[in-house]
Amino acid sequence: MKYFITVLILLFTLTCVSQVDVQSKIKYHTEKAQNYLDKEKALSGYYSIDKDGIKMYASPTDKINHKIEFQIDWLDMYLFKMTCQKHSSESLMEKYKSGKFTSLIQDGIYIGYNRSEKKLQGLKIAIDPGHIANDFEMGDLEKKHIIIKGDSINGIKDSIEIAEGILTYATAILLKEKLEKEGATVFLTRTADKCAFGKTYQQWKKDDLKNAVDSLYKIGEIKAWQKDYFNSSKAKDRDIFRVIFRDLELAKRVELINNFNPDYTVVIHYNVDETNLDWIKTTDKNFNMCFVGGAFMKNDLITKEKRFEFLRLLITDDLEKSIAISSSVIKKFESELNVPTASARDAKYLIEGCLPTEANGVYCRNLQLPRYIHSPIVYGETLYQDNINECKLLSAETDKTKNKRIQQVADAYFKGILNYVSTNK
Numbered sequence: 373m374k375y376f377i378t379v380l381i382l383l384f385t386l387t388c389v390s391q392v393d394v395q396s397k398i399k400y401h402t403e404k405a406q407n408y409l410d411k412e413k414a415l416s417g418y419y420s421i422d423k424d425g426i427k428m429y430a431s432p433t434d435k436i437n438h439k440i441e442f443q444i445d446w447l448d449m450y451l452f453k454m455t456c457q458k459h460s461s462e463s464l465m466e467k468y469k470s471g472k473f474t475s476l477i478q479d480g481i482y483i484g485y486n487r488s489e490k491k492l493q494g495l496k497i498a499i500d501p502g503h504i505a506n507d508f509e510m511g512d513l514e515k516k517h518i519i520i521k522g523d524s525i526n527g528i529k530d531s532i533e534i535a536e537g538i539l540t541y542a543t544a545i546l547l548k549e550k551l552e553k554e555g556a557t558v559f560l561t562r563t564a565d566k567c568a569f570g571k572t573y574q575q576w577k578k579d580d581l582k583n584a585v586d587s588l589y590k591i592g593e594i595k596a597w598q599k600d601y602f603n604s605s606k607a608k609d610r611d612i613f614r615v616i617f618r619d620l621e622l623a624k625r626v627e628l629i630n631n632f633n634p635d636y637t638v639v640i641h642y643n644v645d646e647t648n649l650d651w652i653k654t655t656d657k658n659f660n661m662c663f664v665g666g667a668f669m670k671n672d673l674i675t676k677e678k679r680f681e682f683l684r685l686l687i688t689d690d691l692e693k694s695i696a697i698s699s700s701v702i703k704k705f706e707s708e709l710n711v712p713t714a715s716a717r718d719a720k721y722l723i724e725g726c727l728p729t730e731a732n733g734v735y736c737r738n739l740q741l742p743r744y745i746h747s748p749i750v751y752g753e754t755l756y757q758d759n760i761n762e763c764k765l766l767s768a769e770t771d772k773t774k775n776k777r778i779q780q781v782a783d784a785y786f787k788g789i790l791n792y793v794s795t796n797k
């Protein structure tokens with residue numbers, strides 16, 4: 373009898389503990405979805421978080437009819453996180469399509485680092501230098517080329533020309549060198565003159581445009597008249613770049629990064645003042661910011677792929693880790709570059725397209741790379757290129773790896789990453 377009572381008490385206690393545990397998981401994930409992932413508070417029809425676990429639905433009508441697209445129980449969450457770390461996007465999508473989570477891992481779930489005295493030994497870091505321009509002509513085509521006119525009042529003698537793609541690539545090269553010195557294995561998504569497809573834009577146009585247009589038409593991404601236009605000689609480069617090339621090339625960057633399976637991903641961009649139209653004159657404004665995944669808009673869960681990424685961001689720690697490492701990096705942007713961190717009121721898109729996080733200057737934004745890359749991510753937007761002082765500093769040196777300001781930016785990324793990794797071993 374005594375034994376029976378003890379067992380009953382034990383069972384009762386275990387049930388209470390696991391109920392408390394489940395309640396806190398429900399609370400945590402519900403708040404995470406509301407605060408980080410659902411920008412317009414319009415997505416609750418696509419998921420539910422309850423005592424069983426998390427369920428995804430293809431549409432709000434399916435939720436009403438209890439037609440579950442994918443279900444994962446609380447007990448399987450840890451294995452799900454590990455599975456997301458270890459498997460390709462394709463096998464994860466196959467798993468998602470099967471409707472219920474079971475672990476794919478057969479070869480052990482613990483991923484340990486063999487750290488030596490080098491601070492980043494054993495870590496794999498992907499770097500994505502934003503945009504593709506290696507000259508002003510290409511910068512013009514991708515609309516990432518600013519020309520500040522000579523201005524005697526502000527002490528600019530001749531016009532200043534900057535192509536963001538040249539700055540990001542030089543920053544990436546400098547950062548790669550520093551990370552490798554500390555033992556990291558680093559992967560870059562592109563070279564100075566070749567995009568993620570391993571060729572120039574012009575070469576891609578020659579080799580791959582037709583196939584790309586046909587397949588986009590087939591999946592309903594472009595209409596018949598667009599297909600005819602892009603297959604004709606009348607198609608303008610700017611249109612081809614904007615409608616066909618840009619997103620496909622970003623998708624290729626995601627594919628390359630996810631195949632590399634990094635521990636962290638760094639995406640490098642330089643910003644401009646969005647209100648300084650055409651960027652022909654300078655601005656006094658200057659800010660740093662970082663983006664992480666999340667802030668899905670009300671029409672952002674219409675495909676299975678996007679619903680999977682929503683679920684991945686909800687369950688894995690990628691978002692929490694992205695916020696933490698970005699926070700470490702943005703503090704270094706501020707201290708090393710002497711440029712302030714943006715608060716939400718400093719740019720319109722930070723209010724309209726983002727959700728703030730608890731970290732100063734780090735915002736959830738549903739951009740293609742933070743949405744699809746399966747690792748914690750630092751998506752940096754440092755300083756304003758059209759700022760009155762920055763444009764002068766950035767215009768120095770033809771070889772931008774020798775430019776002092778760019779060296780400082782690379783150094784700030786490096787110190788921020790190192791600081792985060794050493795305190796989170």
Ligand SMILES: [Zn+2]
Nearest residue numbers: 502536641642
């Ligand atoms: Zn950019």
